[in-house]
Amino acid sequence: NAGVTQTPKFRILKIGQSMTLQCTQDMNHNYMYWYRQDPGMGLKLIYYSVGAGITDKGEVPNGYNVSRSTTEDFPLRLELAAPSQTSVYFCASSSPRQGWETQYFGPGTRLLVL
């Protein structure tokens, strides 16, 4: 049982490049979330999903897209990378059966946009 996994762990992008951050969970959780954490700050919600085929915007969705075709996967897409997107990205999941409110996090992806 791996929990929540994220790839890659670290990536450097040039301005204007695109990439997809991968997130997979094997706990059969309905809810999944993407956060970004800027230095010295708390987490800000980018997008979330309450189940396959359903996604919704969080607090800071601009510049990102998501999809949820399966329960397990919740990729985050950056289409035109900007320096302001330099951050650490965390994926999380939760389940109403275990208390939806308790979110379990992946190890994070550190992204640097130059």
Next chain:
Amino acid sequence: AQKVTQAQTEISVVEKEDVTLDCVYETRDTTYYLFWYKQPPSGELVFLIRRNSFDEQNEISGRYSWNFQKSTSSFNFTITASQVVDSAVYFCALSEEVDSNYQLIWGVGTKLIIKP
């Protein structure tokens, strides 16, 4: 608006000292949840505790204890006999209902440094 305030940005203590991390929250909801997460230097986020708004009993888990007081809207976290391994950033979070879905509102974190 919902809000979580962790006024202590950094705390430094010597090993074996007790230390309390403060968390003050604001919410309109009558039912809500409060959380503490730990982020060690390795970067992952580790769930520590969840407390619902109807349960004001203090909780103790080993050297960790939590004091929830609705009257002061606080959910403070105490580490007794601190150890170097406790060095981390600690986040307090509050659940928020948004369009029948639930999200977490996060504090900015308190960086705890335990010196040997």
